[in-house]
Amino acid sequence: MRQQPRRDSRGILDPARLLRQVRFRRHLPTVALRPWVEHYWLIDWELTEPFVQHVVPHPAVNVVFQRDGAEPERAEVAGVGLELFSITLRGTGRVSGVQFRPGGFHPFWRRPVAELTGRRWPFADLADRWPPAAAGGPAGSGRCTGTDAERCRALDDVLTGWAPEPDPVTEEMISLVEEIRTDRSLVRVDDFAARHDVSTRRLQRLFLDHVGVSPKWVIRRYRLQEAIEQAAGGPLDWATLAADLGYSDQAHLVREFTAVTGVSPAAYARSVS
Secondary structure (H helix, E strand, O other), X not given: OOXXXXXXXXXXXXXXHHHHHOEEEEEOOOHHHOOOEEEEEEEEEEOOOOEEEEEOOOOOOEEEEEEXXXXXXEEXXXXXXXXXXXXXXXXXXXXXXEEXXXXXXXXXXXXXXXXXXXXXXXXXXXXXXXXXXXXXXXXXXXXXXXXXXXXXXXXXXXXXXXXXXXXXXXXXXHHHHHHHHHOOOOOOHHHHHHHOOXXXXXXXXXXXXXOOOOHHHHHHHHXXXXXXXXXXXXXXXXXXXXXXXXOOOHHHHHHHHHHHHOOOHHHXXXXXX
16 A cells, blocks of 8 residues: 655646645545545645646546635545646635545445546536535535644544545556556557456446546547656657557547647647746
């Protein structure tokens, strides 16, 4: 089991600029929650002018608590985002977020996770959708106040109150998504299904129920995120990178990169250099 949170910047466009504008850090949850939760992410800011951040979403559900200035804390569930996510931060504020492992939200939601995909729902709007063990949604406040340790304990309390239960199918799905994330050779869904002796149709249904998106979408998203991260690291041979990540050719990489981020790989690399 992991002892430290992930340190990569995958999905964050121009991560160096983000870190110049806000305090961003990750923490692991209590041990009992780590099978399902990737990490907690905390952000604090004090800005003299608006700051816009863009993120290419992971195939993961997030639960987000945010407080802007002296306004009341608000909370929402963010399903897997299909499009580029943009947020404008102003003045002062804090966010305490939970990023679940892909497939890890199902024991908390207990419904097809695809119901949440592409949506951001305030807790109040989900009152009739919470599972019986969490009727009314996670209650309480103060997830955005106090020290990092206090904020993480508050998040632990929220998720523990959801009463998740271990589920072998969830464990299998989390493992399958991790395999896609780490194995560059996985570029075709039918090959992946055959590797695990399951039909492509069943694999697709399991992914929609537990992850919220198809296995093909997960494959494409992870390789695009790696391309974005490498583009921020310095000059690249784009044709070689495209081949390494399983794209049919450089043009395919350029089209997908541009469609999702709004800029070409070369333009993005120049903007962060």
